[in-house]
Amino acid sequence: MTDQTNDAPQASHGWASPEFQNRLSRRRRSEAILKGVGLGAILFAFLMLGILLWTLISGGTQAFRQTHITLDVPISAELVDAEDPSRGNYRNVMNEAMQVTFPDAEEGDLRALSGIVSNAAQFEVRDRIVADPSLIGQTITIKVPVSDPYDQLNKGNVDTESDETMRRLNDAAIGWFQQLQDEGRISKPINWALITNADSRFPELAGLKGAIIGSFYALLVCFLISFPLGIGAAIYLEEFAPKNRLSDVIEVNINNLAAVPSVVFGLLALAVFLGWFGMPRSAPLVGGMTLALMTMPTIIIATRAALKAVPPSIREAALGVGASKQQVVFGHVLPLAMPGILTGTIIGLAQALGETAPLLLIGMNAFVTAAPSTPLDAATALPTQIFIWADSPERGFVSRTSAAILVLLGFLVMMNALAIFLRNRFERRW
Amino acid sequence: MYDINRAESAVTQQDIKISARNVQVYYGDTHAIKDVNVEILDKTVTAFIGPSGCGKSTFLRCINRMNDSIDIARIEGQIRLDGQDIYDRKVDPVQLRARVGMVFQKPNPFPKSIYDNVAYGPKIHGLARNKAELDEIVEKSLRGSALWNEVKDRLLEPGTGLSGGQQQRLCIARAVATAPEVLLMDEPCSALDPIATGQVEELIEQLRSQFSVVIVTHSMQQAARVSQKTAFFHLGNLVEYGETDDIFTKPQDSRTESYISGRIG
Numbered sequence: 001m002t003d004q005t006n007d008a009p010q011a012s013h014g015w016a017s018p019e020f021q022n023r024l025s026r027r028r029r030s031e032a033i034l035k036g037v038g039l040g041a042i043l044f045a046f047l048m049l050g051i052l053l054w055t056l057i058s059g060g061t062q063a064f065r066q067t068h069i070t071l072d073v074p075i076s077a078e079l080v081d082a083e084d085p086s087r088g089n090y091r092n093v094m095n096e097a098m099q100v101t102f103p104d105a106e107e108g109d110l111r112a113l114s115g116i117v118s119n120a121a122q123f124e125v126r127d128r129i130v131a132d133p134s135l136i137g138q139t140i141t142i143k144v145p146v147s148d149p150y151d152q153l154n155k156g157n158v159d160t161e162s163d164e165t166m167r168r169l170n171d172a173a174i175g176w177f178q179q180l181q182d183e184g185r186i187s188k189p190i191n192w193a194l195i196t197n198a199d200s201r202f203p204e205l206a207g208l209k210g211a212i213i214g215s216f217y218a219l220l221v222c223f224l225i226s227f228p229l230g231i232g233a234a235i236y237l238e239e240f241a242p243k244n245r246l247s248d249v250i251e252v253n254i255n256n257l258a259a260v261p262s263v264v265f266g267l268l269a270l271a272v273f274l275g276w277f278g279m280p281r282s283a284p285l286v287g288g289m290t291l292a293l294m295t296m297p298t299i300i301i302a303t304r305a306a307l308k309a310v311p312p313s314i315r316e317a318a319l320g321v322g323a324s325k326q327q328v329v330f331g332h333v334l335p336l337a338m339p340g341i342l343t344g345t346i347i348g349l350a351q352a353l354g355e356t357a358p359l360l361l362i363g364m365n366a367f368v369t370a371a372p373s374t375p376l377d378a379a380t381a382l383p384t385q386i387f388i389w390a391d392s393p394e395r396g397f398v399s400r401t402s403a404a405i406l407v408l409l410g411f412l413v414m415m416n417a418l419a420i421f422l423r424n425r426f427e428r429r430w
Numbered sequence: 431m432y433d434i435n436r437a438e439s440a441v442t443q444q445d446i447k448i449s450a451r452n453v454q455v456y457y458g459d460t461h462a463i464k465d466v467n468v469e470i471l472d473k474t475v476t477a478f479i480g481p482s483g484c485g486k487s488t489f490l491r492c493i494n495r496m497n498d499s500i501d502i503a504r505i506e507g508q509i510r511l512d513g514q515d516i517y518d519r520k521v522d523p524v525q526l527r528a529r530v531g532m533v534f535q536k537p538n539p540f541p542k543s544i545y546d547n548v549a550y551g552p553k554i555h556g557l558a559r560n561k562a563e564l565d566e567i568v569e570k571s572l573r574g575s576a577l578w579n580e581v582k583d584r585l586l587e588p589g590t591g592l593s594g595g596q597q598q599r600l601c602i603a604r605a606v607a608t609a610p611e612v613l614l615m616d617e618p619c620s621a622l623d624p625i626a627t628g629q630v631e632e633l634i635e636q637l638r639s640q641f642s643v644v645i646v647t648h649s650m651q652q653a654a655r656v657s658q659k660t661a662f663f664h665l666g667n668l669v670e671y672g673e674t675d676d677i678f679t680k681p682q683d684s685r686t687e688s689y690i691s692g693r694i695g
Binding site (some may be wrong): 242243311313314315316317318319320321323324327331332336422 | 524529532539551604633
């Protein structure tokens with residue numbers, strides 16, 4: 001206090017001298033550069049995001065509509081037995097329908113003509129007849145998807161001016177389609193099949209139902225495993241574990257685990273879950289367990305950070321009135337940390353939703369045409385479905401791949417929105 | 431020099447509540463409390479004064495074993511509460527803290543309603559058999575901490591919405607609700623304005639009729655105002671302990687004299 005001296009630094013130059021002015025402008029310049037670089041980085045990121053979304057949307061929107069054809073189908077009693085309508089010859093029923101639609105077509109064209117309609121048409125007719133056998137002998141009207149080449153033609157993806165041998169549809173086929181269009185039989189409604197159908201060999205029938213349900217089951221299993229285990233591990237490590245070398249080693253390893261490439265978890269699951277435990281292949285249950293391995297470190301880290309962020313004064317207050325450690329943690333610390341924990345968990349699950357590599361290794365990229373009814377049935381997940389479609393040669397799958405990516409992105413956005421909502425909803429001040 | 435409105439010096443009861451024998455505290459390699467012997471009387475306000483880092487708060491936190499939660503802290507010696515060694519293996523620190531309540535430097539109400547703040551202690555210790563009893567404890571505690579009239583109409587509003595001084599009195603009510611035998615206060619007024627400080631000090635004087643109060647304070651005026659006994663800590667040693675009047679008017683030790691006259695600290 002008393003040893004205060006008077007040799008505080010004295011400015012030897014005036015603040016207005018040219019040297020100081022130069023210094024000042026240098027500082028201002030470097031600050032402006034820093035700001036500019038930061039802004040540039042953000043703009044670049046937005047540009048890239050914009051390009052990505054634009055590509056997906058421009059490529060994917062076509063798949064949200066599907067060309068349909070309206071046909072009059074005569075059901076002759078010769079082809080369909082009224083006693084057992086489910087075993088009728090519906091392929092020939094469809095051929096007859098095409099004959100009726102194109103009365104002047106030659107016998108040889110019939111095969112090509114029936115190719116206009118999707119393969120699913122005969123099954124739709126069958127279902128209608130089985131439901132109401134009194135229709136036999138009458139003519140019914142159906143509205144079914146056209147097959148992929150004609151769908152592409154209708155969406156303008158076929159260059160009709162190009163060499164006839166270079167495209168899947170010859171001039172005659174294009175002429176027939178034109179005729180159908182002129183008759184007003186062609187329409188392009190919203191493609192609900194994209195979410196109500198499971199996968200199919202035929203693009204016009206392929207949908208995401210199996211993948212969405214598969215992803216849902218996998219995420220449910222992932223959540224049920226990783227959320228309680230992750231929170232439990234985090235609470236133990238943060239609140240109860242002795243601070244020694246062993247807990248340091250565990251902490252480092254958990255942090256490393258969060259950075260392990262996901263394909264490694266897939267190999268582990270293949271060896272342990274499928275190999276040792278003999279669990280079913282391609283099952284969302286196994287997929288969920290594999291994803292849980294990946295998600296758990298993320299949840300542990302997020303939970304520990306959230307627990308750490310609870311002010312120590314709250315712990316002291318609770319300890320001070322005689323709460324036990326367990327009462328402090330579950331009564332005070334955990335509720336306050338919950339928004340952070342939930343946010344971390346949802347981010348972890350969103351990451352798991354987009355994960356492909358581990359699912360490929362346990363066979364969730366199989367071709368499955370039925371949506372799973374339990375987590376033990378074979379199924380695909382959204383990212384693996386995208387992977388399968390991206391690999392398929394048919395033109396129709398190109399836009400469907402983009403559409404599937406948009407659906408996946410939609411789910412991700414929804415999950416992130418939920419995370420933000422939960423954080424704001426449960427955030428409390430202290 | 432200290433012609434302030436001093437608390438009544440007549441100590442109604444001279445029973446020894448807490449007695450510390452040769453207490454040593456180590457933080458890792460640091461010897462934070464050196465050989466402290468002190469006897470704290472029942473129904474008395476005892477002030478711990480001393481410069482920053484002298485160990486007064488550390489010693490205070492030994493009395494309800496709050497240092498247990500610090501891994502590197504090690505305590506030797508004996509602290510007896512009513513003759514029972516509180517560091518004995520048979521003593522449960524959780525129950526001890528209900529008997530020895532604590533109020534902290536910064537008001538730290540739970541982010542819950544005013545009612546729940548006060549009711550929390552009685553609830554976890556099972557002090558109330560039903561809602562009516564709990565209501566009674568809450569009212570009594572809030573009246574006891576001179577807060578009832580201010581909050582009786584908004585018991586269900588969050589405790590964090592009160593002013594700083596009200597929050598600190600709420601924390602006192604929370605500590606009082608478990609009917610403690612000793613109340614430890616760690617610089618309870620350092621975050622409060624003078625008016626709130628005055629209210630808390632008045633409250634301390636009232637609380638003395640029910641139990642022993644130990645208060646750590648940086649303000650010597652406050653120690654002189656509220657306490658009957660004062661202990662002066664310096665560099666981990668208990669330098670001097672005696673009647674507050676004696677400490678402030680005729681200190682025995684030169685370090686005490688230097689501190690109260692503002693030369694060290």
